[in-house]
Amino acid sequence: MAQPLVKKDDDRDDEAEYSPFLGIEKGAVLQEARVFNDPQLDPRRCSQVITKLLYLLNQGETFTKVEATEVFFAVTKLFQSRDIGLRRMVYLMIKELSPSADEVIIVTSSLMKDMNSKTDMYRANAIRVLCRITDGTLLTQIERYLKQAIVDKNPVVASAALVSGIHLLQTNPEIVKRWSNEVQEAVQSRAALVQFHALGLLHQIRQNDRLAVSKLVTSLTRGTVRSPLAQCLLIRYTSQVIRESATSTQTGDRPFYDFLEGCLRHKAEMVIFEAARAITELNGMNKDESFEEILKIRKTKFGPSMPNIKA
Amino acid sequence: MESCPSIKNILLLDSEGKRVAVKYYSDDWPTNSAKETFEKAVFTKTQKTNARTEAEVAMFESNIVVYKFVQDLHFFVTGGEDENELILATVLQGFFDAVGLLLRGNVEKREALENLDLILLCLDEIVDGGIVLETDANVIAGKVASNSIDAGASLSEQTISQALATAREHLTRSLLK
Numbered sequence: 335m336a337q338p339l340v341k342k343d344d345d346r347d348d349e350a351e352y353s354p355f356l357g358i359e360k361g362a363v364l365q366e367a368r369v370f371n372d373p374q375l376d377p378r379r380c381s382q383v384i385t386k387l388l389y390l391l392n393q394g395e396t397f398t399k400v401e402a403t404e405v406f407f408a409v410t411k412l413f414q415s416r417d418i419g420l421r422r423m424v425y426l427m428i429k430e431l432s433p434s435a436d437e438v439i440i441v442t443s444s445l446m447k448d449m450n451s452k453t454d455m456y457r458a459n460a461i462r463v464l465c466r467i468t469d470g471t472l473l474t475q476i477e478r479y480l481k482q483a484i485v486d487k488n489p490v491v492a493s494a495a496l497v498s499g500i501h502l503l504q505t506n507p508e509i510v511k512r513w514s515n516e517v518q519e520a521v522q523s524r525a526a527l528v529q530f531h532a533l534g535l536l537h538q539i540r541q542n543d544r545l546a547v548s549k550l551v552t553s554l555t556r557g558t559v560r561s562p563l564a565q566c567l568l569i570r571y572t573s574q575v576i577r578e579s580a581t582s583t584q585t586g587d588r589p590f591y592d593f594l595e596g597c598l599r600h601k602a603e604m605v606i607f608e609a610a611r612a613i614t615e616l617n618g619m620n621k622d623e624s625f626e627e628i629l630k631i632r633k634t635k636f637g638p639s640m641p642n643i644k645a
Numbered sequence: 646m647e648s649c650p651s652i653k654n655i656l657l658l659d660s661e662g663k664r665v666a667v668k669y670y671s672d673d674w675p676t677n678s679a680k681e682t683f684e685k686a687v688f689t690k691t692q693k694t695n696a697r698t699e700a701e702v703a704m705f706e707s708n709i710v711v712y713k714f715v716q717d718l719h720f721f722v723t724g725g726e727d728e729n730e731l732i733l734a735t736v737l738q739g740f741f742d743a744v745g746l747l748l749r750g751n752v753e754k755r756e757a758l759e760n761l762d763l764i765l766l767c768l769d770e771i772v773d774g775g776i777v778l779e780t781d782a783n784v785i786a787g788k789v790a791s792n793s794i795d796a797g798a799s800l801s802e803q804t805i806s807q808a809l810a811t812a813r814e815h816l817t818r819s820l821l822k
Contacts, residue, residue: 354758385762392666392765394677422766429769455788462773490788497773500649527779534649534776541648563650563777566729570648604731611729 355389363387364401370408377417384409384423391430406431406440413444418455421448425459429466438467449479457483458494465498470506477509484516484532489525496520496531503538511539521554526561533567548575555593562602569597569605573612650732651775653708653723655740655768659754660717662688666757666764670775673708687712687721700734711737716753720744735780736771742782743767747789763789 363386369379387405391397397405409431412424428441448460461483464476483495496517503510517539520532533554540546551571559565572590579587594616597609653671658664662685674680687705691712694701700713704726711733712721722737724730747763748756757764766789772778779785 352755354761381762385765388765389761393664394681396677423762426765426769466774493778494773497776497778500776501774531776537648562735563732563780566650566732567648574648604729604735607731608729 355386358386358390360390360395360397360401363390364405367405367408370411375412375415375417375420377415377420380412380415381417381420381423384420384427388423388426388430397431402431403437406433406437410440410444413441418453421456422459425463428463433467435469438469438472441467442472446476446479449476449483454488454491457486458488458490461491461494462498465502468502470509473502473506473509477512481513481516484513485519489523489528492520492523492525492528493531496528496535499535500531500538503535510535514539524560527563529560530564530567533564537567537571544575544578547571548579551575551590555589562600562605565597565600565602565605566608569594569608569612573616576616650729650777651724652733652736652772652777653725653775654721655736655772656684656687656719656721656723657744657757657764658684658688658719658721660719662692662719665718665754666761666768668768668772670772687723688719691719691721700737702730702734709733713737713741715741718752718754718757732777736777739780739782739785740767740771743771743785743789746782746786 363383366383367387369376369383406428409424409427412420415421433441442464445460445464448456449464451457451460461480464472465480468476480495480499483491484499486492486495499510499513499517514536517532517536520528521536523529523532536550537547540550551568554568555572559568572593576587576590594609594613597605598613600606600609651670653673654667654669656664657666664684667680667684669680674683683706687703687710690705691701691703691710696712696714700711703710703712707726708723709726709728709730710721710723711730712719714720720737720741722733722740724733744757744764744767745752747767748760767785770779770785770788779788
């Protein structure tokens with residue numbers, strides 16, 4: 335990797351113009367992508383070309399259907415390389431290209447192989463790519479692996495499967511709901527973010543069942559919450575339970591209110607903020623009053639360390 | 646109301662408001678020109694503020710935008726108006742610090758563009774389809790730079806440098822022709 339040239343001091347024009355992508359042009363880069371078809375792949379060169387393609391897309395360039403298909407097919411050849419850096423770029427590229435159903439078939443077996451790889455980085459990312467491009471049929475084929483991944487020892491793999499589950503719940507709810515047991519187990523995970531993702535997914539699976547949500551909230555408010563993010567979720571769900579509670583008596587909801595108030599003493603600022611907001615909204619304040627109240631709480635609790643609010 | 650905290654976009658713009666790397670996770674801006682309009686507006690609105698020592702927050706078109714600037718780079722994270730801004734700030738900080746680690750302290754536009762692959766991989770490891778994947782900068786940078794995941798453990802500075810050195814060998818050479 336070349337070091338940057340000696341910086342010119344006040345040559346602002348030069349600095350402003352500088353870019354490794356200066357003069358980049360879609361047609362030329364698409365031509366360059368032909369190297370993906372070489373029998374002897376040069377991983378560094380291929381990574382370079384993918385970066386340029388991603389840069390183009392990021393800048394708002396579009397591919398025609400024909401161009402996208404050609405690039406996609408060329409990219410699939412890169413699965414032959416065992417270079418890990420290149421494989422990461424291939425995953426990114428596939429997600430960007432959003433292949434159609436018949437294109438997806440070409441990469442399915444490669445991705446499924448990666449999903450069962452000994453290299454955890456491959457597993458986590460292959461899961462995310464597969465779930466992004468899958469349809470119901472493919473999903474049933476890989477379901478078994480996703481359920482295993484959810485309770486995997488490696489938290490990155492587990493999170494990948496859980497987050498994918500949250501997305502898939504929108505399109506294939508009947509399938510994802512079958513993973514309840516595994517998701518439930520993941521909520522008990524000692525890995526902070528795995529619990530967060532599992533909690534998010536479990537709540538969404540159960541959200542039409544008021545009693546189930548209430549039970550979930552009760553057990554967790556008494557259990558161990560391992561991340562501020564998970565705590566924020568719990569605050570949101572607790573508010574929901576209070577709002578929807580049929581009896582709506584103070585005594586019935588007391589433990590839930592106590593939990594919210596307890597969160598005001600949490601060490602993470604995001605939790606205090608979330609709890610303050612929940613409490614003020616439950617007290618019937620509208621958004622503006624709630625906002626004022628939160629500002630007061632913030633001032634007394636944090637002083638200058640909070641980010642400034644600019645209207 | 647969206648129960649799970651949801652990120653709408655993460656933007657890395659230069660000191661003129663032009664894109665270095667951006668990622669959108671919401672349908673609020675369906676066309677590229679809608680996105681560019683938003684970026685221009687957000688950039689202009691925040692340009693005069695001093696978000697260099699601390700992150701700042703702005704309300705904008707019924708969205709909350711948290712942002713931070715360093716050198717000639719402007720970092721933005723956007724969420725809906727009901728979102729917890731401190732969650733957004735945590736994502737921003739994670740992105741900001743991870744980029745700092747990956748660019749080995751040279752957080753400026755030129756360095757970012759020369760290492761665009763790392764920046765894009767970094768974004769990919771922070772948010773997935775709008776859901777926060779990871780907020781710890783050490784873990785994020787570690788996932789981008791290393792060849793294997795250290796289950797649960799954060800990487801020390803030294804390990805990251807080693808991993809980055811290896812990654813540099815493996816990844817793109819200078820894109821200067």
